Amino acid sequence: MSGSQLRLVVLMFAGAYAFAFFWSFPPHSPDLMASWLAGVFLAEGRPDQVYAPLEEWFRMYPPGAWRPYMAEHYGYEGAIYPFLYPPLWARLGALLAEVNFWRVAAVALAVNTGLLLATVWLAWRACRPAMNPLLFMGLGIFFLGATHLGTIALLENQPQILASFLLVLAAERLRHAAPATAGGALALAAALKLYPALLALLWLAGRRYRAFVWFLAIGAGLALASIAWAGWPLHTAFIAQLRQISASVLVTGITFNLDATLAQLFFSDSLQWTAGLEPPTPAVPRPGWYTMARPPLWQLGAALALLAAMLWLARLFARAGRDIQVALLWPLALTVIPLLSPISWVYYYIPTACFAPVLIERLGTWRGGLFLLVGFGLLFGPFIRFYRDWGGGPGVLPFIYQLLGTLAIAILATGFLLAARRTMRPG
Numbered sequence: 001m002s003g004s005q006l007r008l009v010v011l012m013f014a015g016a017y018a019f020a021f022f023w024s025f026p027p028h029s030p031d032l033m034a035s036w037l038a039g040v041f042l043a044e045g046r047p048d049q050v051y052a053p054l055e056e057w058f059r060m061y062p063p064g065a066w067r068p069y070m071a072e073h074y075g076y077e078g079a080i081y082p083f084l085y086p087p088l089w090a091r092l093g094a095l096l097a098e099v100n101f102w103r104v105a106a107v108a109l110a111v112n113t114g115l116l117l118a119t120v121w122l123a124w125r126a127c128r129p130a131m132n133p134l135l136f137m138g139l140g141i142f143f144l145g146a147t148h149l150g151t152i153a154l155l156e157n158q159p160q161i162l163a164s165f166l167l168v169l170a171a172e173r174l175r176h177a178a179p180a181t182a183g184g185a186l187a188l189a190a191a192l193k194l195y196p197a198l199l200a201l202l203w204l205a206g207r208r209y210r211a212f213v214w215f216l217a218i219g220a221g222l223a224l225a226s227i228a229w230a231g232w233p234l235h236t237a238f239i240a241q242l243r244q245i246s247a248s249v250l251v252t253g254i255t256f257n258l259d260a261t262l263a264q265l266f267f268s269d270s271l272q273w274t275a276g277l278e279p280p281t282p283a284v285p286r287p288g289w290y291t292m293a294r295p296p297l298w299q300l301g302a303a304l305a306l307l308a309a310m311l312w313l314a315r316l317f318a319r320a321g322r323d324i325q326v327a328l329l330w331p332l333a334l335t336v337i338p339l340l341s342p343i344s345w346v347y348y349y350i351p352t353a354c355f356a357p358v359l360i361e362r363l364g365t366w367r368g369g370l371f372l373l374v375g376f377g378l379l380f381g382p383f384i385r386f387y388r389d390w391g392g393g394p395g396v397l398p399f400i401y402q403l404l405g406t407l408a409i410a411i412l413a414t415g416f417l418l419a420a421r422r423t424m425r426p427g
Helices: 003-023 030-043 066-074 087-094 101-127 133-145 148-155 160-175 179-193 195-205 209-230 232-246 258-266 296-319 322-339 346-355 358-363 365-377 400-423
Strands: 248-251 272-275 288-293
Touching: 030 066, 030 087, 030 101, 087 209, 087 232, 101 133, 101 148, 101 160, 101 322, 101 346, 133 148, 133 346, 133 365, 148 160, 148 346, 160 179, 160 195, 160 322, 160 346, 179 195, 179 209, 195 209, 195 296, 195 322, 209 232, 232 248, 248 258, 258 296, 258 400, 296 322, 322 346, 322 358, 322 400, 346 400, 358 365, 358 400, 365 400
Parallel strands: none
Antiparallel strands: 248 288, 272 288
């Protein structure tokens, strides 16, 4: 058996095991459910039930008709989250409005499992390390499967899995001189999650002009198609949602970002407990999260911090060759941008986990291994049981897991930065 065949067999086995394991859990998939329900109500001619009504600030509640619909048609009373994606995806969801949701979820779980494993494989192809490919991919799979970075994404059938696949695909295609595919992948990821559009600026700074032009062309085409297909009123509602999110802070155990950390440490008196709509369970005895309005000065400071980070990353890209851009600076950017974004979750760092094994090669076994041990050790499933439930109840702060999780991601970002600075050469 050749090396490529062995890698394929290992990935297929891991995928089959992951699908069987996660399908054994009770039906869930609230993130996928949001896209499907948005499509259902759009197909029924009720566009007012696609996006949640605006409140004083973002509370993460779905439109009012969604829970009664799921209770009546499916007997489901679990978690339901709002739809936070561009209208294009609601239109696509409408194509599946007549399909039983649990069938949609089963297919999505199989596809998402494959996409996660493919993302690990693409990260290896993008880095092309001297490390044994099976070791590199094995570590990537372990980092995803032993932490909430991959497990919660699969439990919720999170669209971020597709976005992460596309972001790593963009890097891999750029590494292998396929700018059209790279630009298309980044444009599609930006059409799903928006923040990937910032990464195109790094291509411009790094003189990857063909990929940048392809991103602009395909991105513009997707935007026009979305407006033509879904109509401008839905896009107005979507933009209003984005404004509300940018003016809000959301704190949960798995919102790994600087805003949530600052809110816990310095604005705890302003945070309000927002009870989840689902009934308590043994696994989640106190469903809910904290929310607050983000003051205008905070919004301005956060925007300036993100701008400063993008200028800093652009400068690094301009100085680096393609290998460093793809293998180290790309995952660094994919880690820093969510850390500085208003609402980002644990699964936004899927690419971080997929690229992380390269730190062993670029920093050396001991130093790179230490970054991985500390970074992922703070997120390791058996360890978080000791602090996951400390605090975080109604009127009780902090969410210890949020603080340590954000620290863990910052440690991994530091590893990518040190590795890039150690090996950087002029482009």
